[in-house]
Amino acid sequence: METEQLLNFIDTAKAGSFQKVADKNFISQRTVSKQMERLEIELGVKLFYRSHNKIVLTDAGYIFVNMAQEIVNKLNLNIIELKKIASANNNRLRIGYPTAFDLNSIIKNILTYTSHNMPKLDITFSEESVGHLLSDLSQGYLDCAYITNYNIHNKFEKELEDCILEKNSINFAINKLNPLSNLKHLDISDLCNQKIIYWALDDSLKEQSYIQRIMDTNKSYNSFVRVQTLEQLQLSIALNEGIALYPNTVYKLLAFEDHIKTIPLFKNKVQQYYATHLVYRKENNQNGLKYYLKGINLHSHKNN
Structure with a gap:
Protein backbone atom coordinates (compact mmCIF):
# COMPACT_ATOMS: atom_id res chain seq x y z
CA MET A 1 0.00 0.00 0.00
CA ASN A 89 20.35 16.13 14.96
CA ASN A 90 22.21 18.70 12.91
CA ASN A 91 22.99 20.40 16.22
CA ARG A 92 23.63 17.14 18.07
CA LEU A 93 27.02 16.69 19.70
CA ARG A 94 28.07 13.34 21.20
CA ILE A 95 31.09 13.78 23.48
CA GLY A 96 33.11 10.93 24.96
CA TYR A 97 35.63 10.95 27.79
CA PRO A 98 37.66 8.29 29.63
CA THR A 99 37.68 7.15 33.23
CA ALA A 100 39.96 9.11 35.56
CA PHE A 101 39.35 12.23 33.52
CA ASP A 102 39.03 15.73 34.91
CA LEU A 103 35.76 17.03 33.49
CA ASN A 104 36.97 20.61 33.91
CA SER A 105 38.44 20.48 30.40
CA ILE A 106 35.00 19.69 28.99
CA ILE A 107 33.25 22.21 31.22
CA LYS A 108 35.69 24.96 30.21
CA ASN A 109 35.14 24.23 26.52
CA ILE A 110 31.35 24.17 26.86
CA LEU A 111 31.34 27.42 28.85
CA THR A 112 33.58 28.98 26.21
CA TYR A 113 31.16 27.80 23.53
CA THR A 114 28.07 29.14 25.30
CA SER A 115 29.76 32.50 25.93
CA HIS A 116 29.81 33.08 22.18
CA ASN A 117 26.80 33.75 20.01
CA MET A 118 26.64 30.17 18.71
CA PRO A 119 23.69 27.84 17.97
CA LYS A 120 22.38 25.79 20.89
CA LEU A 121 23.70 22.22 20.89
CA ASP A 122 22.01 19.00 21.99
CA ILE A 123 24.92 17.44 23.91
CA THR A 124 25.17 13.87 25.19
CA PHE A 125 28.10 12.31 27.06
CA SER A 126 29.65 8.82 27.14
CA GLU A 127 32.25 7.51 29.59
CA GLU A 128 34.37 4.72 28.10
CA SER A 129 37.91 3.43 27.92
CA VAL A 130 40.30 5.20 25.56
CA GLY A 131 40.28 2.23 23.20
CA HIS A 132 36.50 2.25 22.97
CA LEU A 133 36.41 6.01 22.51
CA LEU A 134 38.78 5.86 19.54
CA SER A 135 36.82 2.98 18.03
CA ASP A 136 33.50 4.82 18.45
CA LEU A 137 34.97 7.93 16.85
CA SER A 138 36.17 5.96 13.83
CA GLN A 139 32.77 4.29 13.46
CA GLY A 140 30.81 7.51 13.84
CA TYR A 141 29.17 6.70 17.18
CA LEU A 142 30.79 9.76 18.77
CA ASP A 143 31.45 13.22 17.35
CA CYS A 144 34.47 14.01 19.51
CA ALA A 145 36.30 12.66 22.53
CA TYR A 146 38.61 13.99 25.21
CA ILE A 147 41.56 11.61 25.51
CA THR A 148 44.12 11.29 28.29
CA ASN A 149 47.33 10.45 26.43
CA TYR A 150 50.30 9.05 28.34
CA ASN A 151 52.52 9.33 25.25
CA ILE A 152 51.18 5.97 24.09
CA HIS A 153 49.16 7.27 21.15
CA ASN A 154 51.92 9.02 19.20
CA LYS A 155 49.65 8.98 16.19
CA PHE A 156 45.93 8.38 16.04
CA GLU A 157 44.17 6.64 13.17
CA LYS A 158 44.58 8.54 9.91
CA GLU A 159 40.86 9.37 9.75
CA LEU A 160 41.07 11.10 13.14
CA GLU A 161 42.16 14.66 13.82
CA ASP A 162 43.48 15.67 17.23
CA CYS A 163 44.76 18.67 19.09
CA ILE A 164 46.40 19.06 22.49
CA LEU A 165 44.32 21.14 24.88
CA GLU A 166 46.64 21.04 27.89
CA LYS A 167 49.47 19.15 29.58
CA ASN A 168 49.64 18.05 33.20
CA SER A 169 52.28 16.41 35.36
CA ILE A 170 52.24 12.68 35.96
CA ASN A 171 52.08 11.99 39.69
CA PHE A 172 52.07 8.92 41.89
CA ALA A 173 50.00 8.64 45.05
CA ILE A 174 51.98 7.02 47.86
CA ASN A 175 51.16 6.14 51.44
CA LYS A 176 53.11 8.31 53.86
CA LEU A 177 54.40 5.16 55.56
CA ASN A 178 56.16 4.20 52.33
CA PRO A 179 59.81 5.38 52.32
CA LEU A 180 59.27 6.74 48.80
CA SER A 181 56.97 9.39 50.26
CA ASN A 182 60.03 11.20 51.63
CA LEU A 183 61.26 11.95 48.11
CA LYS A 184 60.58 15.28 46.38
CA HIS A 185 60.09 13.46 43.12
CA LEU A 186 60.11 9.88 41.87
CA ASP A 187 62.56 8.61 39.32
CA ILE A 188 61.74 5.72 37.03
CA SER A 189 64.16 3.55 38.99
CA ASP A 190 62.11 4.15 42.15
CA LEU A 191 59.18 2.31 40.58
CA CYS A 192 61.06 -0.96 40.19
CA ASN A 193 59.57 -3.88 42.10
CA GLN A 194 56.65 -1.76 43.28
CA LYS A 195 53.04 -2.89 43.20
CA ILE A 196 51.41 -0.31 40.93
CA ILE A 197 47.69 0.38 41.12
CA TYR A 198 45.85 2.17 38.33
CA TRP A 199 42.32 3.34 37.72
CA ALA A 200 40.52 2.18 34.55
CA LEU A 201 37.09 0.90 33.56
CA ASP A 202 38.47 -2.06 31.64
CA ASP A 203 41.69 -3.80 30.69
CA SER A 204 42.72 -1.26 28.05
CA LEU A 205 45.86 -0.89 30.17
CA LYS A 206 46.86 2.56 28.96
CA GLU A 207 48.43 3.40 32.33
CA GLN A 208 50.14 0.01 32.64
CA SER A 209 51.42 0.25 29.08
CA TYR A 210 52.81 3.69 29.80
CA ILE A 211 54.69 2.52 32.89
CA GLN A 212 56.10 -0.54 31.15
CA ARG A 213 57.17 1.58 28.22
CA ILE A 214 59.17 4.13 30.18
CA MET A 215 60.77 1.55 32.48
CA ASP A 216 63.45 -1.00 31.71
CA THR A 217 61.17 -4.03 31.92
CA ASN A 218 64.17 -6.38 31.92
CA LYS A 219 65.21 -5.02 35.30
CA SER A 220 61.85 -4.36 36.94
CA TYR A 221 59.39 -6.81 38.37
CA ASN A 222 56.27 -4.79 38.83
CA SER A 223 52.85 -6.19 39.54
CA PHE A 224 49.86 -4.22 38.30
CA VAL A 225 46.43 -4.04 39.90
CA ARG A 226 43.50 -2.38 38.16
CA VAL A 227 40.66 -0.80 40.14
CA GLN A 228 37.47 0.57 38.63
CA THR A 229 36.73 3.53 40.89
CA LEU A 230 38.61 6.46 42.38
CA GLU A 231 37.43 5.39 45.82
CA GLN A 232 39.02 1.95 45.43
CA LEU A 233 42.25 3.55 44.24
CA GLN A 234 42.49 5.89 47.21
CA LEU A 235 41.51 3.22 49.73
CA SER A 236 44.22 0.88 48.41
CA ILE A 237 46.86 3.59 48.81
CA ALA A 238 45.56 4.60 52.24
CA LEU A 239 46.00 0.95 53.29
CA ASN A 240 49.55 0.99 51.87
CA GLU A 241 48.79 -1.78 49.37
CA GLY A 242 50.92 -0.21 46.63
CA ILE A 243 51.56 3.05 44.80
CA ALA A 244 49.22 4.52 42.22
CA LEU A 245 49.44 6.46 39.02
CA TYR A 246 47.32 9.43 40.03
CA PRO A 247 45.99 12.00 37.54
CA ASN A 248 47.15 15.45 38.54
CA THR A 249 43.87 16.94 37.32
CA VAL A 250 41.85 15.06 39.93
CA TYR A 251 44.20 15.90 42.80
CA LYS A 252 41.53 18.06 44.43
CA LEU A 253 39.41 14.92 44.83
CA LEU A 254 42.10 13.25 46.92
CA ALA A 255 40.74 11.59 50.05
CA PHE A 256 42.65 10.24 53.05
CA GLU A 257 45.04 13.21 52.85
CA ASP A 258 46.47 12.31 56.25
CA HIS A 259 47.72 9.05 54.78
CA ILE A 260 48.48 9.83 51.13
CA LYS A 261 51.03 12.04 49.41
CA THR A 262 51.33 12.74 45.67
CA ILE A 263 54.79 12.98 44.10
CA PRO A 264 55.68 13.95 40.50
CA LEU A 265 57.43 11.48 38.22
CA PHE A 266 60.76 12.21 36.53
CA LYS A 267 62.78 10.30 33.93
CA ASN A 268 66.43 11.18 33.36
CA LYS A 269 65.83 14.28 35.50
CA VAL A 270 63.01 15.41 33.22
CA GLN A 271 59.53 15.76 34.68
CA GLN A 272 56.95 13.56 32.94
CA TYR A 273 53.67 14.89 31.59
CA TYR A 274 50.54 13.57 29.98
CA ALA A 275 48.38 15.48 27.52
CA THR A 276 44.67 16.03 27.14
CA HIS A 277 43.67 15.70 23.49
CA LEU A 278 40.43 16.55 21.75
CA VAL A 279 39.97 13.98 18.98
CA TYR A 280 37.37 13.90 16.20
CA ARG A 281 36.85 12.30 12.80
CA LYS A 282 38.01 14.47 9.91
CA GLU A 283 35.08 13.52 7.68
CA ASN A 284 32.42 14.28 10.30
CA ASN A 285 30.32 16.99 8.67
CA GLN A 286 27.67 17.28 11.38
CA ASN A 287 26.80 20.88 12.16
CA GLY A 288 27.02 20.19 15.89
CA LEU A 289 30.72 19.32 15.68
CA LYS A 290 31.47 22.18 13.29
CA TYR A 291 29.80 24.69 15.61
CA TYR A 292 31.58 23.26 18.66
CA LEU A 293 35.06 23.34 17.14
CA LYS A 294 34.50 26.91 16.02
CA GLY A 295 32.94 28.00 19.31
CA ILE A 296 35.80 26.71 21.49
CA ASN A 297 38.43 28.39 19.31
CA LEU A 298 40.04 25.08 18.48
CA HIS A 299 42.50 26.69 16.07
CA SER A 300 44.25 28.29 19.06
CA HIS A 301 45.06 24.80 20.41
CA LYS A 302 46.07 23.24 17.10
CA ASN A 303 49.27 21.22 17.41
CA ASN A 304 49.92 20.44 13.75
Whole structure:
Protein backbone atom coordinates (compact mmCIF):
# COMPACT_ATOMS: atom_id res chain seq x y z
CA MET A 1 0.00 0.00 0.00
CA GLU A 2 1.54 3.27 -1.14
CA THR A 3 0.82 6.83 -0.10
CA GLU A 4 0.00 7.76 -3.70
CA GLN A 5 -2.62 4.99 -3.78
CA LEU A 6 -4.29 6.32 -0.65
CA LEU A 7 -4.26 9.92 -1.86
CA ASN A 8 -5.71 8.96 -5.23
CA PHE A 9 -8.34 6.78 -3.52
CA ILE A 10 -9.43 9.73 -1.35
CA ASP A 11 -9.58 12.00 -4.40
CA THR A 12 -11.53 9.38 -6.38
CA ALA A 13 -14.03 9.00 -3.54
CA LYS A 14 -14.61 12.77 -3.57
CA ALA A 15 -14.68 13.19 -7.36
CA GLY A 16 -16.50 9.97 -8.26
CA SER A 17 -14.28 9.67 -11.32
CA PHE A 18 -10.94 8.11 -12.20
CA GLN A 19 -10.55 10.57 -15.07
CA LYS A 20 -10.84 13.67 -12.89
CA VAL A 21 -8.17 12.30 -10.54
CA ALA A 22 -5.97 11.45 -13.52
CA ASP A 23 -6.32 14.97 -14.93
CA LYS A 24 -5.52 16.51 -11.55
CA ASN A 25 -2.30 14.53 -11.21
CA PHE A 26 -1.28 14.57 -14.90
CA ILE A 27 -1.41 10.78 -15.21
CA SER A 28 -3.54 8.44 -17.30
CA GLN A 29 -7.00 7.27 -16.29
CA ARG A 30 -5.75 3.69 -16.66
CA THR A 31 -3.01 4.33 -14.08
CA VAL A 32 -5.56 5.49 -11.50
CA SER A 33 -7.85 2.54 -12.28
CA LYS A 34 -5.00 0.06 -11.85
CA GLN A 35 -3.99 1.69 -8.56
CA MET A 36 -7.52 1.26 -7.20
CA GLU A 37 -7.70 -2.35 -8.37
CA ARG A 38 -4.38 -3.09 -6.68
CA LEU A 39 -5.58 -1.39 -3.49
CA GLU A 40 -8.72 -3.55 -3.44
CA ILE A 41 -6.62 -6.69 -3.91
CA GLU A 42 -4.26 -5.68 -1.09
CA LEU A 43 -7.16 -4.97 1.27
CA GLY A 44 -9.19 -7.97 0.14
CA VAL A 45 -12.41 -5.91 -0.15
CA LYS A 46 -14.29 -4.15 -2.94
CA LEU A 47 -14.16 -0.38 -2.57
CA PHE A 48 -16.10 0.76 -5.65
CA TYR A 49 -19.14 -0.08 -7.69
CA ARG A 50 -18.04 0.65 -11.23
CA SER A 51 -20.35 1.62 -14.09
CA HIS A 52 -19.62 3.08 -17.51
CA ASN A 53 -20.04 6.70 -16.47
CA LYS A 54 -20.01 6.58 -12.69
CA ILE A 55 -18.02 5.22 -9.75
CA VAL A 56 -19.75 4.75 -6.38
CA LEU A 57 -18.20 3.73 -3.09
CA THR A 58 -19.25 0.48 -1.47
CA ASP A 59 -20.03 0.41 2.27
CA ALA A 60 -16.48 -0.76 2.86
CA GLY A 61 -15.28 2.05 0.60
CA TYR A 62 -17.08 4.68 2.67
CA ILE A 63 -15.48 3.35 5.84
CA PHE A 64 -12.06 3.14 4.27
CA VAL A 65 -12.16 6.78 3.12
CA ASN A 66 -11.95 7.92 6.74
CA MET A 67 -9.34 5.29 7.53
CA ALA A 68 -7.22 6.33 4.54
CA GLN A 69 -7.46 10.00 5.52
CA GLU A 70 -6.34 9.15 9.07
CA ILE A 71 -3.39 7.16 7.69
CA VAL A 72 -2.32 10.04 5.45
CA ASN A 73 -2.75 12.62 8.22
CA LYS A 74 -0.71 10.51 10.65
CA LEU A 75 1.98 9.96 8.03
CA ASN A 76 2.21 13.70 7.38
CA LEU A 77 2.53 14.39 11.11
CA ASN A 78 5.24 11.75 11.41
CA ILE A 79 7.11 13.28 8.50
CA ILE A 80 6.98 16.67 10.21
CA GLU A 81 8.32 15.12 13.43
CA LEU A 82 11.09 13.35 11.53
CA LYS A 83 12.11 16.62 9.92
CA LYS A 84 12.22 18.24 13.35
CA ILE A 85 14.39 15.40 14.66
CA ALA A 86 16.65 15.60 11.62
CA SER A 87 16.99 19.33 12.15
CA ALA A 88 17.79 18.81 15.84
CA ASN A 89 20.35 16.13 14.96
CA ASN A 90 22.21 18.70 12.91
CA ASN A 91 22.99 20.40 16.22
CA ARG A 92 23.63 17.14 18.07
CA LEU A 93 27.02 16.69 19.70
CA ARG A 94 28.07 13.34 21.20
CA ILE A 95 31.09 13.78 23.48
CA GLY A 96 33.11 10.93 24.96
CA TYR A 97 35.63 10.95 27.79
CA PRO A 98 37.66 8.29 29.63
CA THR A 99 37.68 7.15 33.23
CA ALA A 100 39.96 9.11 35.56
CA PHE A 101 39.35 12.23 33.52
CA ASP A 102 39.03 15.73 34.91
CA LEU A 103 35.76 17.03 33.49
CA ASN A 104 36.97 20.61 33.91
CA SER A 105 38.44 20.48 30.40
CA ILE A 106 35.00 19.69 28.99
CA ILE A 107 33.25 22.21 31.22
CA LYS A 108 35.69 24.96 30.21
CA ASN A 109 35.14 24.23 26.52
CA ILE A 110 31.35 24.17 26.86
CA LEU A 111 31.34 27.42 28.85
CA THR A 112 33.58 28.98 26.21
CA TYR A 113 31.16 27.80 23.53
CA THR A 114 28.07 29.14 25.30
CA SER A 115 29.76 32.50 25.93
CA HIS A 116 29.81 33.08 22.18
CA ASN A 117 26.80 33.75 20.01
CA MET A 118 26.64 30.17 18.71
CA PRO A 119 23.69 27.84 17.97
CA LYS A 120 22.38 25.79 20.89
CA LEU A 121 23.70 22.22 20.89
CA ASP A 122 22.01 19.00 21.99
CA ILE A 123 24.92 17.44 23.91
CA THR A 124 25.17 13.87 25.19
CA PHE A 125 28.10 12.31 27.06
CA SER A 126 29.65 8.82 27.14
CA GLU A 127 32.25 7.51 29.59
CA GLU A 128 34.37 4.72 28.10
CA SER A 129 37.91 3.43 27.92
CA VAL A 130 40.30 5.20 25.56
CA GLY A 131 40.28 2.23 23.20
CA HIS A 132 36.50 2.25 22.97
CA LEU A 133 36.41 6.01 22.51
CA LEU A 134 38.78 5.86 19.54
CA SER A 135 36.82 2.98 18.03
CA ASP A 136 33.50 4.82 18.45
CA LEU A 137 34.97 7.93 16.85
CA SER A 138 36.17 5.96 13.83
CA GLN A 139 32.77 4.29 13.46
CA GLY A 140 30.81 7.51 13.84
CA TYR A 141 29.17 6.70 17.18
CA LEU A 142 30.79 9.76 18.77
CA ASP A 143 31.45 13.22 17.35
CA CYS A 144 34.47 14.01 19.51
CA ALA A 145 36.30 12.66 22.53
CA TYR A 146 38.61 13.99 25.21
CA ILE A 147 41.56 11.61 25.51
CA THR A 148 44.12 11.29 28.29
CA ASN A 149 47.33 10.45 26.43
CA TYR A 150 50.30 9.05 28.34
CA ASN A 151 52.52 9.33 25.25
CA ILE A 152 51.18 5.97 24.09
CA HIS A 153 49.16 7.27 21.15
CA ASN A 154 51.92 9.02 19.20
CA LYS A 155 49.65 8.98 16.19
CA PHE A 156 45.93 8.38 16.04
CA GLU A 157 44.17 6.64 13.17
CA LYS A 158 44.58 8.54 9.91
CA GLU A 159 40.86 9.37 9.75
CA LEU A 160 41.07 11.10 13.14
CA GLU A 161 42.16 14.66 13.82
CA ASP A 162 43.48 15.67 17.23
CA CYS A 163 44.76 18.67 19.09
CA ILE A 164 46.40 19.06 22.49
CA LEU A 165 44.32 21.14 24.88
CA GLU A 166 46.64 21.04 27.89
CA LYS A 167 49.47 19.15 29.58
CA ASN A 168 49.64 18.05 33.20
CA SER A 169 52.28 16.41 35.36
CA ILE A 170 52.24 12.68 35.96
CA ASN A 171 52.08 11.99 39.69
CA PHE A 172 52.07 8.92 41.89
CA ALA A 173 50.00 8.64 45.05
CA ILE A 174 51.98 7.02 47.86
CA ASN A 175 51.16 6.14 51.44
CA LYS A 176 53.11 8.31 53.86
CA LEU A 177 54.40 5.16 55.56
CA ASN A 178 56.16 4.20 52.33
CA PRO A 179 59.81 5.38 52.32
CA LEU A 180 59.27 6.74 48.80
CA SER A 181 56.97 9.39 50.26
CA ASN A 182 60.03 11.20 51.63
CA LEU A 183 61.26 11.95 48.11
CA LYS A 184 60.58 15.28 46.38
CA HIS A 185 60.09 13.46 43.12
CA LEU A 186 60.11 9.88 41.87
CA ASP A 187 62.56 8.61 39.32
CA ILE A 188 61.74 5.72 37.03
CA SER A 189 64.16 3.55 38.99
CA ASP A 190 62.11 4.15 42.15
CA LEU A 191 59.18 2.31 40.58
CA CYS A 192 61.06 -0.96 40.19
CA ASN A 193 59.57 -3.88 42.10
CA GLN A 194 56.65 -1.76 43.28
CA LYS A 195 53.04 -2.89 43.20
CA ILE A 196 51.41 -0.31 40.93
CA ILE A 197 47.69 0.38 41.12
CA TYR A 198 45.85 2.17 38.33
CA TRP A 199 42.32 3.34 37.72
CA ALA A 200 40.52 2.18 34.55
CA LEU A 201 37.09 0.90 33.56
CA ASP A 202 38.47 -2.06 31.64
CA ASP A 203 41.69 -3.80 30.69
CA SER A 204 42.72 -1.26 28.05
CA LEU A 205 45.86 -0.89 30.17
CA LYS A 206 46.86 2.56 28.96
CA GLU A 207 48.43 3.40 32.33
CA GLN A 208 50.14 0.01 32.64
CA SER A 209 51.42 0.25 29.08
CA TYR A 210 52.81 3.69 29.80
CA ILE A 211 54.69 2.52 32.89
CA GLN A 212 56.10 -0.54 31.15
CA ARG A 213 57.17 1.58 28.22
CA ILE A 214 59.17 4.13 30.18
CA MET A 215 60.77 1.55 32.48
CA ASP A 216 63.45 -1.00 31.71
CA THR A 217 61.17 -4.03 31.92
CA ASN A 218 64.17 -6.38 31.92
CA LYS A 219 65.21 -5.02 35.30
CA SER A 220 61.85 -4.36 36.94
CA TYR A 221 59.39 -6.81 38.37
CA ASN A 222 56.27 -4.79 38.83
CA SER A 223 52.85 -6.19 39.54
CA PHE A 224 49.86 -4.22 38.30
CA VAL A 225 46.43 -4.04 39.90
CA ARG A 226 43.50 -2.38 38.16
CA VAL A 227 40.66 -0.80 40.14
CA GLN A 228 37.47 0.57 38.63
CA THR A 229 36.73 3.53 40.89
CA LEU A 230 38.61 6.46 42.38
CA GLU A 231 37.43 5.39 45.82
CA GLN A 232 39.02 1.95 45.43
CA LEU A 233 42.25 3.55 44.24
CA GLN A 234 42.49 5.89 47.21
CA LEU A 235 41.51 3.22 49.73
CA SER A 236 44.22 0.88 48.41
CA ILE A 237 46.86 3.59 48.81
CA ALA A 238 45.56 4.60 52.24
CA LEU A 239 46.00 0.95 53.29
CA ASN A 240 49.55 0.99 51.87
CA GLU A 241 48.79 -1.78 49.37
CA GLY A 242 50.92 -0.21 46.63
CA ILE A 243 51.56 3.05 44.80
CA ALA A 244 49.22 4.52 42.22
CA LEU A 245 49.44 6.46 39.02
CA TYR A 246 47.32 9.43 40.03
CA PRO A 247 45.99 12.00 37.54
CA ASN A 248 47.15 15.45 38.54
CA THR A 249 43.87 16.94 37.32
CA VAL A 250 41.85 15.06 39.93
CA TYR A 251 44.20 15.90 42.80
CA LYS A 252 41.53 18.06 44.43
CA LEU A 253 39.41 14.92 44.83
CA LEU A 254 42.10 13.25 46.92
CA ALA A 255 40.74 11.59 50.05
CA PHE A 256 42.65 10.24 53.05
CA GLU A 257 45.04 13.21 52.85
CA ASP A 258 46.47 12.31 56.25
CA HIS A 259 47.72 9.05 54.78
CA ILE A 260 48.48 9.83 51.13
CA LYS A 261 51.03 12.04 49.41
CA THR A 262 51.33 12.74 45.67
CA ILE A 263 54.79 12.98 44.10
CA PRO A 264 55.68 13.95 40.50
CA LEU A 265 57.43 11.48 38.22
CA PHE A 266 60.76 12.21 36.53
CA LYS A 267 62.78 10.30 33.93
CA ASN A 268 66.43 11.18 33.36
CA LYS A 269 65.83 14.28 35.50
CA VAL A 270 63.01 15.41 33.22
CA GLN A 271 59.53 15.76 34.68
CA GLN A 272 56.95 13.56 32.94
CA TYR A 273 53.67 14.89 31.59
CA TYR A 274 50.54 13.57 29.98
CA ALA A 275 48.38 15.48 27.52
CA THR A 276 44.67 16.03 27.14
CA HIS A 277 43.67 15.70 23.49
CA LEU A 278 40.43 16.55 21.75
CA VAL A 279 39.97 13.98 18.98
CA TYR A 280 37.37 13.90 16.20
CA ARG A 281 36.85 12.30 12.80
CA LYS A 282 38.01 14.47 9.91
CA GLU A 283 35.08 13.52 7.68
CA ASN A 284 32.42 14.28 10.30
CA ASN A 285 30.32 16.99 8.67
CA GLN A 286 27.67 17.28 11.38
CA ASN A 287 26.80 20.88 12.16
CA GLY A 288 27.02 20.19 15.89
CA LEU A 289 30.72 19.32 15.68
CA LYS A 290 31.47 22.18 13.29
CA TYR A 291 29.80 24.69 15.61
CA TYR A 292 31.58 23.26 18.66
CA LEU A 293 35.06 23.34 17.14
CA LYS A 294 34.50 26.91 16.02
CA GLY A 295 32.94 28.00 19.31
CA ILE A 296 35.80 26.71 21.49
CA ASN A 297 38.43 28.39 19.31
CA LEU A 298 40.04 25.08 18.48
CA HIS A 299 42.50 26.69 16.07
CA SER A 300 44.25 28.29 19.06
CA HIS A 301 45.06 24.80 20.41
CA LYS A 302 46.07 23.24 17.10
CA ASN A 303 49.27 21.22 17.41
CA ASN A 304 49.92 20.44 13.75
